[in-house]
């Protein structure tokens with residue numbers, strides 16, 4: 001799938017629209033979801049133009065993949081979620097309901113989250 005450079009997360013990366021930044025480094029940007037579904041709901045996105053996790057895994061460099069997942073772990077730590085636990089979800093494609101075509105990981109925490117598919 002071709003990457004759409006006008007998608008909302010690309011615009012957030014370019015600072016064209018604001019977001020509540022949690023963490024940023026050379027590999028990733030993390031910001032609070034605009035419609036949180038848990039007490040803590042952060043989106044972590046890579047800085048490169050990847051549509052989904054399959055695209056990211058197949059085409060990003062090893063350094064970019066490592067840097068991204070390290071950033072996810074840093075965000076969980078910075079949000080104080082490592083002791084009580086947290087959940088990561090990444091929607092990919094139509095069946096998942098993926099809304100924004102820029103690879104992202106949802107990080108949920110801050111409470112007991114219940115069953116995964118409810």
Ligand code: 5GP
Pocket residue numbers: 008019020031032033034035036043090091097098099100101
């Ligand atoms: P998806 O369904 O693609 O996995 O999730 C996209 C997420 O992006 C949703 O949870 C939605 O609330 C969030 N979102 C959509 N637009 C914006 C925005 O402009 N700012 C922020 N912070 N989150 C957004």
